[in-house]
Amino acid sequence: MRPPIRRGIVRATAAVVAASGLLAGCALAPSVHPVQEQEFTTELAIPPLAPSRVVEGTRVFSLTAQEGTTSFLPGVETPTWGFDGPYLGPTLRAARGERVAVEVTNDLDEATSVHWHGMHLPAAMDGGPHQEVAPGATWRPTWTIDQPAATLWYHPHPHGATEEHVYRGLAGLFLLDDDASAAASLPSAYGVDDVPVVVQDKVLDDDGRLELDGAGEPGILGDVVMTNGTVGAYHDVTTERVRLRLLNGSTARTYELGFPDRGLDLVATDGGLLDAPVRLDRVRLAPGERAEVVVTMSPGETTRLHSFAADLGGVAASFAMGGKESFDVLELRAADELAPSPEPAWAPSRLAAADALRAKDATVERTFELADREINGRRMDMSRIDETVTVGETEIWTVRNAHPVPHSFHVHDVQFRVLDVDGDPPPAALAGPKDTIYLEPSRTYRLLLRFDDYTDPDVPYMYHCHMLRHEDEGMMGQLVVVEPGGSAGEIRTPAASHDTSDDAAHDTGQDAEHDTGDDADGTGRETGSGPRQVPGAGLEDGHGGHGG
Numbered sequence: 001m002r003p004p005i006r007r008g009i010v011r012a013t014a015a016v017v018a019a020s021g022l023l024a025g026c027a028l029a030p031s032v033h034p035v036q037e038q039e040f041t042t043e044l045a046i047p048p049l050a051p052s053r054v055v056e057g058t059r060v061f062s063l064t065a066q067e068g069t070t071s072f073l074p075g076v077e078t079p080t081w082g083f084d085g086p087y088l089g090p091t092l093r094a095a096r097g098e099r100v101a102v103e104v105t106n107d108l109d110e111a112t113s114v115h116w117h118g119m120h121l122p123a124a125m126d127g128g129p130h131q132e133v134a135p136g137a138t139w140r141p142t143w144t145i146d147q148p149a150a151t152l153w154y155h156p157h158p159h160g161a162t163e164e165h166v167y168r169g170l171a172g173l174f175l176l177d178d179d180a181s182a183a184a185s186l187p188s189a190y191g192v193d194d195v196p197v198v199v200q201d202k203v204l205d206d207d208g209r210l211e212l213d214g215a216g217e218p219g220i221l222g223d224v225v226m227t228n229g230t231v232g233a234y235h236d237v238t239t240e241r242v243r244l245r246l247l248n249g250s251t252a253r254t255y256e257l258g259f260p261d262r263g264l265d266l267v268a269t270d271g272g273l274l275d276a277p278v279r280l281d282r283v284r285l286a287p288g289e290r291a292e293v294v295v296t297m298s299p300g301e302t303t304r305l306h307s308f309a310a311d312l313g314g315v316a317a318s319f320a321m322g323g324k325e326s327f328d329v330l331e332l333r334a335a336d337e338l339a340p341s342p343e344p345a346w347a348p349s350r351l352a353a354a355d356a357l358r359a360k361d362a363t364v365e366r367t368f369e370l371a372d373r374e375i376n377g378r379r380m381d382m383s384r385i386d387e388t389v390t391v392g393e394t395e396i397w398t399v400r401n402a403h404p405v406p407h408s409f410h411v412h413d414v415q416f417r418v419l420d421v422d423g424d425p426p427p428a429a430l431a432g433p434k435d436t437i438y439l440e441p442s443r444t445y446r447l448l449l450r451f452d453d454y455t456d457p458d459v460p461y462m463y464h465c466h467m468l469r470h471e472d473e474g475m476m477g478q479l480v481v482v483e484p485g486g487s488a489g490e491i492r493t494p495a496a497s498h499d500t501s502d503d504a505a506h507d508t509g510q511d512a513e514h515d516t517g518d519d520a521d522g523t524g525r526e527t528g529s530g531p532r533q534v535p536g537a538g539l540e541d542g543h544g545g546h547g548g
Contacts, residue, residue, distance in 0.1 A: 006239045031319060041232055044234060048192060050084075065079065068085065087169040089170070089171065096147065103139075112131055113131050117410075120453070124141075128462050129158060130380065150272040150415075183211050184344075194245070196228065203223060203224070217320070218467040219251050221322045239340075241296050246285060250543065254286045256284045257283055260304070284438065305330040307328075364389075365396045366397050375477050376477070379473075384491075386479060387477065389486065393459065400442075409437050412451045412461040457486060460478035468545040
């Protein structure tokens, strides 16, 4: 029987702020969470592409959550969880327009769920805390892929236990393709010059078991950093350019990724391709964020992807929250002869105009303030609907971190565009479609978004901090999407052990009946902060391209 993980409600902010009075801003402040140096002698593990079968026009995948053991360090067997294996899971891949189903079986001894992070799909298929899969049960969500090409991922989302389940190893990538990505001049051979890079950190005890520390902000900050579950990983490069699909798969640590000896071309953010490549020295990724970058190599050379000291903004005592560590992540080894690769380039998708978000179309505005473990002064309540959204309406969400610790913001079902930060245009790294964003304290972010296609007054989507301990401890809210003139209903939980596919909802965008099982007991519902009408004049235009 696995040992219990030490857990507890984090109340360390006051101590951190007190410490900051002595050391914040001091260049000599030591790192509280130093990362172990590694020798890069182990070939990078590449998650396999998940097999699938096509049944009556639906591409069907299967995933099984299970226990196992993994050798992160030589001679040490660490108990872990994974999908279809001991740690992490295979990479699912599908194209825009395909109908997909995923048969999710839970072989663990406790309930879990699988959330399709960044995916546009009906709320009943989302895999949030209302779609838990009981031990021994199988859940079969079904939906049609209808969004631009992107690097998405999947991970558990059980209420109060997301941090533990992700930390133990339940995560994987979900790659989407479309006409733009198929025709793009980008490295595209999966695992060769188009490489998944899932960066995570862990703490191992003396027996090699995973530890989850019971205190500290913003959560577990491990001293062992790994890529795709490989500690000290290298990848052999055989082409002039290599595309790295970066995912911050950690539960709390923010990375500032780049190369000490060269720049990189940012080609995509969370939700898909930018309008054009952007040359950067490094890219900051909070937990859950993704970026696709292209790196140019010369024959015979070696370089390392490095995580520089992360700029966490105006947090109290950055040195205590992972802002001081600097370490190597992945070594790239170029062959003596490299196959030619073209400069990154692509044309817009034929659906770019339909996907576009325009600020001038915004009719509703909402405000969200994150502080302590609350959003707008409230902790998560599984029976409460916090926001009611009308399908198809473009909205502006103003989001602010009022707490001097790292927070982030993730919205289910949509990809948003960052309109501005403190009234200024967003930096280049935030110019593409996003579903997760790091919130620097005391700064105001305005996000442009639209919930299309799917309505369900009873089954909510989530919005929350993606520092997973913060999420588990209540920094999360719920919204439902309704037809024009509609109102929120009573929260119900679709039966996770049944096939919850919903042809009508996918094909028409209308709400339909689901196999729901028992309704939730609680019926208390609130409208949250509520929408405000947006004045029609003076709004900036133009957030089109590939975002949806």
